[in-house]
Amino acid sequence: MESVIEQSCPMCYTSGSVKMIVNVHEIPYFGEHTELTLSCNNCGWKRTDFLSGDDSTPSKWELTINRNTVTARVVRSSSCTVRVEELDLEVEPGIAADGYVSNIEGVLNRFISAIEMLQRQALQDGDEGGYAACQEYIDALRTAIDGEGSDLTLALLDPMGNSKILHENARNTILSEKEAKELSVGPTIPTFDVSDLGL
Ligand SMILES: [Zn+2]
DSSP: OEEEOSOOOTTTOOTTOEEEEEEEEEETTTEEEEEEEEEETTTOOEEEEEEESSOOOOEEEEEEOSTTTTTOEEEEOTTOEEEEGGGTEEEOOOTTOOOEEEEHHHHHHHHHHHHHHHHHHHHHTTOHHHHHHHHHHHHHHHHHHHSSOOSOEEEEEETTSOOEEEOTTOEEEEOOHHHHHHSOOOOOOSOOOGGGGTO
């Protein structure tokens, strides 16, 4: 389904320039997920996001990271906070947050890339302590990806309930109102509801 929506572009403010493409994916055992892609044909701005087909209960998904679970599929929407709990690592939804579908390894590699960037900065600044600390995080994440069994847990916290870890051992709990309130929900655009799409 492809349509031009009545919303001006958040980047260049041209009205009527934003095109929306909707794809509904059926994920085995986990129901439907709707993929939305918004793009501006004037300036090239683009955003992808995922919406859960079933309900929007604020939820938390957790999975212990090891060699057998790194291939588990992950659907992360733009409102989702990702944590590696034992390392106190967290990525909050940013202004430019896109949703994505990946697997546990892919998510951990995103963490590693971000830490490597910090590490390069530490090197430039001559910050030896910072450099070593970054290396410890990177080593811990790499060991978790390749290891027999780590003590690390990947958690997705989504106040909008649009994110999931697709694995039989994944633990799903409902976030309390207080927990949900404390989380950032990320970008406020797009601002529509799935029910507006007539799906
Ligand atoms: Zn634009």
